[in-house]
Structure formats: C-alpha cells, structure tokens
Amino acid sequence: MKRLFDIIVSIMGLICLSPILLVVSLLIVMDSKGGVFFRGVRVGQYGKDFKIFKFRSMKPDCEGKGKWNVGDNDDRITKMGHFLRKSKVDELPQLINVLIGDMSFVGPRPELRYYINMYTDREIPILDQKPGITDWASMVNIAQFKGFTEAADSDEYYLKVVRPLKLELQLYYRYHNSFWGDIKCILWTVYKVVTKSTKLSKDVQYIVNNYKNRLSEYDKVKMD
Template sequence: MLSAYLSGADLTDSFDVRDDVDRLGVASAGSPLRISEDAIPYLLSTADLFTILLSSVGAGSSYQFLTGHGLPNLLPYCAIGILAGLLYVLRMGGRGHYSFLDAMSPRLGTGEIISCWCVTALLLVLLAFLLKIGPDYSRGAFVVFCFLAPMSLFVARYLSKIILREAVSRRAVGRRHAVVVGMPNEIASLRSQRLLARFWAGEVKSFTLSDADPSVSASADAAVMTSTIDFVRRHDCREILLALPWTDTTRLEFVRNHIRVLPVAAQLLPDVSVRSLASNRSSECVRSLAINVQSAPLSEAQRFVKRIIDIVLALLALVFFSPIMAVTAIAIKMDSPGPVIFRQDRKGFNGRRFTIFKFRTMTVQENGAAVAQATRDDPRVTEIGRILRSTSFDELPQLFNVLMGTMSMVGPRPHALAHDVQFESMLRDYAVRQNVKPGITGWAQCNGARGATPSIDKIAERVRLDLWYVNNWSLRLDIQILAKTFVEVIKQRNAY
C-alpha cells in the first residue's frame, strides 16, 4: 500500500485479479519480480538471525586468534549464535518490530534493539549457567559477542531500511489489497480528489451501499456486505476502507457488525465535511484523521512468531509421540474395519475450508450435511476409540495439520461444517472465531468447555471463551493454554 502513496499513483475502480502465483508476490511471466509485503517480516527476521550468527562466529574467531590460541572449534559459536538469534527474533517479532510499517519508519529503533538484545544476552548467561557450557565457550569471546552483535544489528537495520525504501520506490515490493465500502458520493469524492493514495491504499475495488434510508435499503445493503466479505476472503485482502458520512451512525454500526467476521483491519476515512476542514493541511494530517474501527487480531509479525512456534512444537511432538501413534494405528486397524485416519471438512482461518485429521474412533465417518455429535456411552465409538477419546490421543494426527499451516497448536477448536451452519444461525458472533487459525487445543477446552454442545448455553459459553482468546492473544497466553491442556487431559472432563 505504501508504494501507492510514495508514487502518487492514480487508483482506478478496478481490482486487478491476478493469478495465485502473482498474488503471493511472484509476478507472472513478462513482468518484473515483486516481493509480497507479507514476506518483509520473514526477510527482516532472517537477516537478523544471520547477523547474530555471523557476529557470534566472528567474535569467537577474532578473540581466539588475537589471544594467540589459533582458530577455535566453531561449532559452539555457531550453536550460541543460532540460539541467540532465535531468542532475539522471537522477542522482536512478538513486539511487532518486523512489521512492514515499522520497517519503513525512518526511526532506526535503537532503544528496541538494545532492549531486546540485553534480554537475549541475559537469557544466554542463564542458559550457560544452567547447562554449564563455560569450558566449551570462551567468556572473553562472549563479551566481544555481546558488544559486536548489537552494533551489527544497527548496521543491518539501517541497510535494510535503505534497501526497502529503494524497493518500494521501484515497486519491487507488492502492495496489499484493499477494498472500499461506502456511499456513492463519498467514494466519488475520494476518487475525484485522488485521495485514496494518501491513505496508502493499493489496488482497490469499491462496494457501494444504497443512498436510500437504512431501514428501506437494509436487505440490499446486506447483499452488498455479503459480496464484500466473499471478495475479501477470495482475494486475501488485508484492509477495508470505509467511505461513510461520520454522522450516519446507523449505517456505520451496520457495516461494522458485518465486517467483524473478517480478520482484517478497517479504517473509517474522513468524510467530505471533515476533509473540508483539513483542506489546507498536509497529506500526513489528512491521513491521521482516519479512524481505526477494527484491527486484525494478530499482526504480521505476531502471526510469524506464532507460526514458527507451531512448527517447532509440532515437530517435537511428532518425534515424542511417534511410537504411540504407530501403536495406535495398529490397534485401530485390528479393532474394527475402516481407515486408521478419520478425515472431515472444517472451516479454518477466515472461513477457508480444510481437511482435519484424527485417529478414527467411531464406526461411522460422517462428513456431510448432517453430523451427529458424540454422546456419553455412544454405541458408535469403538473400544479403542473410547481410550483414545478419553486421553485425547485421537487428536495427535492434527500435528500434521499444524505443519501444513491449516491449524495452530492453540486456537478455537474447529467444528464440522454442519455444526457451523447450525451455530452461526444461533449466535451472531460465532464466525468471529475464524479470525485466527483453529487449534488442537484452545482457551475454551482448557477451561472445561469441550465435548458435545447439546444446548445453546453450552455453545454460547464456548464461543464466549473463544472470542476472549481472539481478543486477548499473546505468546504467554498460548503457553498458559498448553500447560493447562495437560491438566485437562489428566482430568478427562467431558472426554467421551
């Protein structure tokens, strides 16, 4: 989006629906290569990781050489460098310092770099003490490393900002997609004055609401919002710009209630009246008048950190549980006829469908318009299935879902599509659960809200807990949920 602002490009009313490869940041044949804006946090964090690794190796080599010990064994220095890099990247990413806008800021972020590095160094000292690695790693080299690394990080961040600005100016960095929802006169005014670029909007498609009274146009406006939601999901748009009169609170609330089901940011742009008051102000002033009416549940940097942790934990869990999973597969095959793995369609992040994997625990494999929930002493549950369900071992194949990126270790539990349709008709906020990836375990499950949902009260309670998680996500909360999950597994509450 920023490239549109820097270039001052005139934005048209059309949305360039490119192929999937191009939308992921790689241009189609015959066009220049472009990097997606979403890839910037990954590139910056990787650069910092290698900077710290090289600093560790350089500090160890130079210190040992200058003290007359010759070239040392570099393996301990590589290990310390990788460990320090991961600790630093996780902390910086968790605080949002790898986001695109932060990277484009003229601020170098000296205080943030020093703060995160000091914490990283202290953690390294603690680990060195606990693991007693002193004899394998020179203390003098560590001191040199602690001073060399932050200076190298300053240089790396400064160079990355220069390179990124140049890439944006050459349009080598792709812009995020955005859509505009609003009244005809407001949208026309924005375009006639070429103001959308001031709000860093990229390629835009407009969805126009009716001019009629809200009570008269409710059904037509609802159809427009349904089309908007479908378009945003299909084209992976990341922002919604609202071009609505600030005095029309009824329509504002109407639009806001509809877009709550989308995991995207939304800004209310200044209307014609407000812009007239700031007509002689700078672009920065006009841009600051926009009101953030909705934020994405997780920033790009937070999604990146959560994804890294998911991959690491899933791999470790697969290694640890692989013997149990192998024995379970054999037991299922011997216990009853049918496949070892049960597959069922579910809705994931932003309403996208995916196939969930579980160990088969029933004699049926329902995956249609009607899916009966398991009940206590359900005759459809096999003998081995009862053991798997009580211990939650039937969920272990979902570790592959985590590695595939369709699920997370922690998040709202996905339900069968038939149940989604039923629950969405009962609870208005039910779909908001899909604003984050579904999880193997979640806040609702570790608070006892698991198993069947025979009443509206139980469904509402689970949704309430899931929405609390969506609105209060943090790495600390994920760790807390994972810890509480072990307790719940032992208690076996509502596990049948």
Template sequence: MIASIKPDQSGFVWIHRVTDLILPFLTLSLSLLLYDVPWHDRYTVLGVLGGLVFVTAAQTVGIYQNWRGRTIYNSIQLIIKAWMITWSFLIILAFLVKDADNLSRGVLLIWATFTLITLVGYRFLIRITLIYFRKKGFNSRKIAIMGAGKVGQHLALVINENPWLGYQVIGFYDDNPSLATQKISDVLVLGSSDDIFSASQQGQFDELYICLPLRAEEKIKQLLNQLTDSTIIVKFIPDLFTFDLMHAKWTDLKGIPIVSVFDTPLSSTTARILKRSEDVILSFIILILISPILLTIASAIKLTSVGPVIFKQKRYGLNGEEIRVYKFRSMTTQDNGFVINQATKNDIRITPLGRFLRRTSLDELPQFINVLQGRMSIVGPRPHAVAHNEEYRQLIPKYMQRHLVKPGITGWAQINGWRGETDTLEKMEKRVEYDLHYINNWSLWLDVKIIVLTIFKGFIDKNAY
C-alpha cells in the same frame, strides 16, 4: 476536518527521554569494564548512537505517551521492541561501515542484555514508586464524569478499583433530573452539564471525561465550546456499549482515530510469524516424541476394527475456508453434511478402543500433522463440524469470528471445561465466549499458559466421549 489525536505530554516525559539517552552510554561503559576491554573512540560513538536511536525508536513505538492505565507488561513489550530496533540498526550500521570486526562481541552481548535489563528495571522502579504514592493520595488527578450512563459508570468503577492509576473521581454530571444528588456506583451526581463550567473555573477537578452517547452530538459541541475558556483537560469516551464494542481495539492512521471492531492481535505480521514459528517448532518436536505412541495406536485401531486408521473430517479453518482435519478413527465413518449427529454418551458407534482414545484426547494426536501443514495451530478455537457451523452461525452473534484465527488442537475454552458434547445452545455460547476471549487477547504467553494447562487438565475430561 478530522482532528489528530496527540499524545499527552508531562514533565516526566523529558526525564524519561534524558534517562533513556544516558543509560545505553553508562551500561556500555560498565560492559567494557566487566569484560576488561580498553576504551576506544568507536565505543563512544556506539554509546551516543545507542542512546539517540533508542530515544527515537521509543518515541516511534509510543513509550513516551501518557501511560496512566498502561499495564507494566505492555510497557515492557514496548521497551523490548524499541531496544530490538536500536540493536538491529546499530549492528547493520557497524557492518556497513566495516567496523564490526573492531568491536568486541562479548562486550556487545553484555551491553545488549545489560541495557535491556536496566531500561526495564528503571521503568519498573518508577512504576512501583508512583503506584505507592498514588495509593497514598499523592500524584493524583481529580476527574469529573459527564454522563452517568453505562460508560460513565464503567469508567468510575475501573478507576475506583485501581487507585494506583492516580485518578480520583469527584462525581458525575448528568442532565437527567431524576439522578440529581443521587449516588451511582458510590459516586455522587453533582449537577447537570450547566454546572460543569463554573466547577471547572473553581478548580474542582483537573480532567473531564465526556461519556455521552453519539446522538448527543449537539450537547457535546456546546459543552466543548464552553470549556475552551478553561484550562482543564477534556477527554471523550464514545459509547461503546451501544454498539457492543467493549473489546474493540483503537489505532490511528496518521492521526486519524480508527476503531477495529472485528480484529485480533494476530492480524499483525509479527504476531503471525511468532505464532507460526511456535506451531512449527513445537509440533515438529512433539511428533518426533510421540511417534511410538502414534504407531501403537494405529496398529491397535487396525487390529480391533474395520476401516481406515485416520479419519479425515471436513471443518472450517482460517477465514472460513474448508480444511481436512485428521483424527484417529474412533467410530464409524460419517460424512459431515447438512445434518450432523454429534457423539453422545454411550454412543453405539464408538468402538471400545475409540472410547478410550476420545476420553484421553489421544484421537486428536494426528492433528499435529495438520499444524505442520499450516491448516491448524496448536492453540486456537476447536474446529466444529460443518453442519454445526452452519447452524450456530445463525444462532450465536459473532460465531464466525472464531475463524479470524486458525483452529487449534487445544484452546482457552477447552482448559476451562467447555469441551465435549454441546447438547444445549447455552453450552455452545459459553464455548464461543471463551474462544472470542482468546482471539481478542492473544499473546505468546497466553499460548504457553494454555499448553501447560492442557498438559495437566486438558487431556482427560468427563465431557469428552
């Protein structure tokens, strides 16, 4: 039988619930006062419902789960999500009961904004206060780590580098005799697994983190059986290093823990809608703004060399499907077959105008049309030639994971200097490393950051020719 993973509970949770229940009612009262609207019973119902629905939504999205280790950014995201659910529910309900016309739109707008700011501000104040006291050693939990391998050492390092988490590592326990009484990552090995139970009975630590490889199943079971006769909290961290899963994402399906080995935040419907909206709006605006530049470049290409203005290249897109990518022609036309000769410095195939276009990345401007078509995104891994894909997918692990998202006009690798000719395997490996970082950590804010940095440092590059 597979056990459910249950969220940690603490006294703080009930404080948060009560506060979240009261705040929408209080902010609605202040909104009525500020907008000079007289109180009515319908606003009483709205305020009470607002608190009840928000607490329910907050529970659903996971706000009340143990948030030691959760970033403030992630907490704010969850609060916004829960409040948007609440707001949508209340608006729909008001229309269904045909009471929307009796509610002041100005009050509702102020209330929605004020409540969100208050909920975020409350969490931020609590977080700052706890961080301050935890750094001083208060509200801290003592933890022991069973297993001084890579996972245990990594856990100890993360905790010691982030005192605001409120954890204090008292030591390792490991069954390797050669590690007895040694210091690893500035943490002392206190003993073996046989010493853990007696240490727990003496109250030497509050929590035990088991960081053993999966092959130690019998040892883990034996340890857990012993600790059932104690009151300490026991947590198990699987050996993700063994399977190279350090960037894997954890989810659950009705209490069943699931590891997303090859996944991206963009796999969710909401994220894809946001990403597509960003692409359509920005590319449409940009194409209008740069249309004079596009016409000028097209005319210059037609006047200075023979051949088409636009060069259509075969590339792999989302899910490895073949797409056609547009570029201003900067060199002689070449089919992307099984052998590809990448442009090099002083390449005789590049026209004088083409050299300028490639150096300034102006040759890639037609790709905004690809973005509108849905073949590409503004931000994403740069599309490689078909022959390059076939070559490097055999040489670089996880290379094809670049195609979990649409290729982009600019990307995390490009603004960090990994663009242009990849004349060595190491250069391509670094580019792929940065591409996978983007895919694993995508957010709307990361896209904005990359776009802004591209404006200042991404267009002109000595490696582009």
C-alpha cells in the same frame, strides 16, 4: 513467532510420539475396518474448509448419520474408539494439521460448517484465528464427552449448554490472544489433563462466572 513455534513443536511432537502413534495405529487397524485416520471436513481460518486428522474412533463414513455430538453410549463408536475419545488420544494426529498450517497449537477448536452457519455478526470474527488443538473453551468443557453421554439429546446439550459459553471464550481469545498467552494456555492444558483439576486461570474463571450469572437457575443446574 507463533508459526515458527507451531512448526518446531509439531515436528518434535510427531518424532517423540511416533512410537505411541504407531502402536495406536496398529490397534485401530486390528480393532475394526476403515483405516487409521478420520478426515472430517472442518472450518478453518477465514471460513475455509480443511480436512482434520484424527485417529478413527467410529465406524467408517458415519459422521452426520445420527447425532453430531457423540457420547460414550453411541453404537457408532468402535471398541478402541471408547478409549481414544476418553483419553483424548484421538486428537494427537492434529499435530499434522499444525505442521502443514491448517491449525495452530492454540486457537478456537475447529467447528463443523453446520455450526459455523449459526454464527452471528458478533461471532464471525472468531474465524480470523487459525483453529487450534486446544483453547480456553476446551479446558472449560474438558468433560463434555461425559455430558454428551448423560444428556437425553447430545446435540441439544451442545447447543444449549456447551456452545454458548464456548463462543464467549473463543471471542475472548480473538481479542486478547498473544504468543505468551498461548504458552500460558498450553501449560494450563497440560496441567488440567494431568491433574484432572477443575481450576481455571483467573481471567477465564471470571468469564465463566459472568456467563453463569446470566443463566436461569435451571440452566445453571444443567451446566454443573
């Protein structure tokens, strides 16, 4: 049922959003050289690599040539790229990945091999799931772009502040996912994007609170 849902909704999404996708594509081409899409390699289900579709928001061929985690002050970002990243519009082409089966609408966000190689035995089961456009960790870390911008070292911020809680939430999804749970996650994603609310579902908030209770006071300040 999940795969059928992904196929039907991704086709509908690509058709309905086609005017927006076309306009954004033209603006990217007019803004800078390098093509419309970014096709970076990410790790998918069962640890297999795939190429993600994203609207290009940076100068060509610059991933890994600097910080992995990019804030708004990174000079690799194009003029159009600042808007794409802040608005999350750069993620829309991942509907193509969903349609062809590399990704699902809901699942752990696709990660770089660099970070997958850090997985512990406890965390490896996260890879049993297809990566998704959204998940509970995405909602908790919806403002991480701002955090990357404000951090002295964006990669360190990701490793010490964003990633640990992200992994806890992805493990929660690994062992508690269901079709109707995915629908709930999608509805919460829409709600948070539209309202900019910091509210979370009770189950997710419980995980976040437990995680924060285990942190030192210094780390709690950094998270907040």
